[in-house]
Amino acid sequence: MLRLLLLMVLVPFTGRSQTESPANHYNQYLADSLGADAYGMRMYQFVLLKTGDSTITDKEKVTVLFKGHMENISKLVADHKLIIAGPFAKNLLQYRGLFIFTTKTKEATEALLASDPAVKSGLLKTEIYGWYGSAALPMYLPFHTQIEKSKH
Template sequence: MKKHFYLLTLLFAFISLTSFAQQDTSYNKALADSLGADEYGMKQYTFVILKTGNTTIDDQDKVNAIFRGHLDNITRLAEEGKLIVAGPLTKNEKEYRGIFIFNIKDPKEVESLLQTDPAISSGLLATETYEWYGSAALPKYLEFHTMIEKNKP
C-alpha cells in the first residue's frame, strides 16, 4: 500500500510539473512571429569570429582609416537590422579580435556583407563563420543599448 502511495505521489508530481512547464501565460505569439522564433523562442543566426588577418600595413593613418570604416560599416549593418551583435575580444593567444552575430541565416549573404567591411576586405582581419542557434529575442537588446550608450565609437 505504501509503495502505491509513493508511486501515485511521484506520478502526480510529474504531471503537475509537466503541466506547469507547458502553461506559460507570458507567451506573445505576435512578438514571437515578428522575430522569427520557433516553438522554443529560438532561431538560426550566423556567428562570426574576427581574427588577425595576414595583411600588414605600416602606414598608421591608413590603418586608422580602415578601422574607422570598419566601425562605420558595423553601424550601417546594425541600423539595417542585419548585424545584431558586434564587439571586440580581449587580447588572446588565438589572435581572435572580435565577434559578429548576424540576423541572417544564409551564409552566402553573410560572406557578401563581410566583404563590405574594409578591415576584412583589406586583409587586416580574417573571419571564421558558423551557424548559431540562439534566442530570437536577441535583436531586441539593441533598442536598449541606444538608451545607455553615452559615447559612440
C-alpha cells in the same frame, strides 16, 4: 501587525510566481515578428574575427580602414543585419572580435562582410558558423541606445 503587512506585500508576488508558468505569457505576434520557432529560438550567423594575414605599415591607412570598419558596423546595425559586435581582450589565438548576423546563410553573411574595409584589406579574417540562439536577441538594441553615452 508587521506580520500582516508583510503578508499583504509579499503574497501577491509569491502567489503569482507559483501559479503562472512562462507559457501563460506566450506572445504569438512577438514570436512571429522575431522569427522564433516553438522554443523561442532561431538561427543566426556567428562570425569570429581574427587578425588577418595582411600587413599594412602605414598607420594612417590602418586608422582609415578601422574607422570604415566601425562605420560599417553602425550601418549594418541600422539595417538590422547585425545585432552583436564587439572586441575580445588580447589573447593567444589572435581572436579580435565577434559578430552575430541576422542572416540565414553563410553566403549572405559573406556578402555583408565584403562591405567591411578591414576585412577586405586583409587586416581581419573571418570564420563563420551557424548559431542557434534566442529569437529575442535583437530586442536589446533599443535599450543599448538608451545607455550609450558616446559612440566609439
